[in-house]
Amino acid sequence: MTAVLEMKKAPALEDYFGLSDAELNERIEAARKELGSRLVILGHHYQRDDVIYHADYTGDSFKLAQLAASRPDAEFIVFCGVHFMAESADILKPGEQKIILPDLGAGCSMADMASAEQVEDAWEQIAALGILKDFRVMPITYMNSTAAIKAFCGKNGGVVCTSSNAVPLFDKSLKEADKLFFFPDQHLGRNTGVKFGIPFDEMVVWDPFKELGGNTEEDLRACRLILWKGHCSVHGRFRPWHVDQVRAEVPGINVLVHPECVYEVVEKSDLNGSTEFIIKTLENAQSGSKWAIGTEINLVNRLIALHPDKHIQLLAPDLCMCATMFRIAPQNLAWSLESLIAGEVVNQITVPEDTVCWARIALDRMLAIK
Ligand code: 13P
Ligand code: SF4
Numbered sequence: 050m051t052a053v054l055e056m057k058k059a060p061a062l063e064d065y066f067g068l069s070d071a072e073l074n075e076r077i078e079a080a081r082k083e084l085g086s087r088l089v090i091l092g093h094h095y096q097r098d099d100v101i102y103h104a105d106y107t108g109d110s111f112k113l114a115q116l117a118a119s120r121p122d123a124e125f126i127v128f129c130g131v132h133f134m135a136e137s138a139d140i141l142k143p144g145e146q147k148i149i150l151p152d153l154g155a156g157c158s159m160a161d162m163a164s165a166e167q168v169e170d171a172w173e174q175i176a177a178l179g180i181l182k183d184f185r186v187m188p189i190t191y192m193n194s195t196a197a198i199k200a201f202c203g204k205n206g207g208v209v210c211t212s213s214n215a216v217p218l219f220d221k222s223l224k225e226a227d228k229l230f231f232f233p234d235q236h237l238g239r240n241t242g243v244k245f246g247i248p249f250d251e252m253v254v255w256d257p258f259k260e261l262g263g264n265t266e267e268d269l270r271a272c273r274l275i276l277w278k279g280h281c282s283v284h285g286r287f288r289p290w291h292v293d294q295v296r297a298e299v300p301g302i303n304v305l306v307h308p309e310c311v312y313e314v315v316e317k318s319d320l321n322g323s324t325e326f327i328i329k330t331l332e333n334a335q336s337g338s339k340w341a342i343g344t345e346i347n348l349v350n351r352l353i354a355l356h357p358d359k360h361i362q363l364l365a366p367d368l369c370m371c372a373t374m375f376r377i378a379p380q381n382l383a384w385s386l387e388s389l390i391a392g393e394v395v396n397q398i399t400v401p402e403d404t405v406c407w408a409r410i411a412l413d414r415m416l417a418i419k
Contacts, residue, residue, distance in 0.1 A: 306343030
């Protein structure tokens with residue numbers, strides 16, 4: 050019998066920090082075996098190797114949202130990712146599953162750049178100008194946002210979007226609405242708008258700390274896209290000169306970036322897309338081909354290890370790491386699993402019922418888009 054099976058009371062997190070990597074690995078695997086089909090571990094592609102190794106499924110935020118909705122048999126979904134992803138799993142869960150985030154500090158700085166109160170306030174400001182009467186304005190929130198903002202979109206005829214479905218979603222939404230109000234990532238919004246030929250003078254940025262977001266009424270009436278002033282600090286580190294530099298240093302290199310990068314980087318790159326798209330592109334790339342990747346370092350390092358027949362490197366020389374994703378560690382993963390075995394659910398993510406109801410509408414609208 051393993052130590053895990055003999056455990057009587059829920060363990061303390063501190064006890065895990067003295068364990069060796071091998072011991073943690075062994076205990077996580079023993080706990081997975083013990084919990085069997087009661088447990089599903091989901092892992093986002095930015096998770097570190099020593100965590101992603103234990104995931105039953107890996108994916109980008111869209112795929113993980115679908116997966117969370119497709120395992121009614123599992124009692125526990127342990128989400129190795131960040132807070133907004135675990136919230137989305139709680140909203141989409143098909144039954145009574147309990148969603149667990151091994152470290153509650155695993156947030157997303159971009160998601161924190163828009164609060165539901167700020168979004169409501171922005172909406173009221175444009176309503177006060179009569180813009181909501183004169184135009185059909187559709188709110189669209191990136192998956193990287195709180196459940197409350199997703200619920201706001203559900204209530205106001207809007208939808209959720211991820212980096213892997215932004216194009217079909219904009220295609221549909223631009224036909225249905227006069228204007229899109231996109232939060233919180235201005236870069237994904239701008240990069241997608243450009244793909245539809247929307248000129249920059251028809252895009253405005255909404256700064257939540259300024260009256261009318263820092264715009265005039267005329268600007269807001271004339272624009273097609275209102276972009277929330279939010280960004281990802283990890284992808285913000287990639288600069289256009291990195292693309293020039295890598296092209297000069299490695300002739301023939303392909304540049305592939307995530308659309309959370311600034312427009313000037315995306316414009317200079319060869320391809321852009323979600324983490325899943327990046328993985329698929331490299332899987333299908335020819336042996337001997339060369340790639341500079343503009344996304345989080347844990348994923349890039351994994352791709353380098355997976356494809357020794359291709360030249361793959363990070364686009365920037367510095368460390369582009371998502372520190373909050375990194376908070377999910379073998380220690381807190383082992384602790385959360387062994388707590389389940391001891392009968393205690395730790396770090397459960399629970400979205401309030403009324404928020405679930407509206408947020409689900411916005412997420413279901415997204416999942417319905419092919
Ligand atoms: P993906 O949906 O492409 O996995 O992106 C999520 C994310 O947080 C990227 O920073
Ligand atoms: Fe958020 Fe950026 Fe980390 Fe993605 S990489 S979870 S957007 S902070």
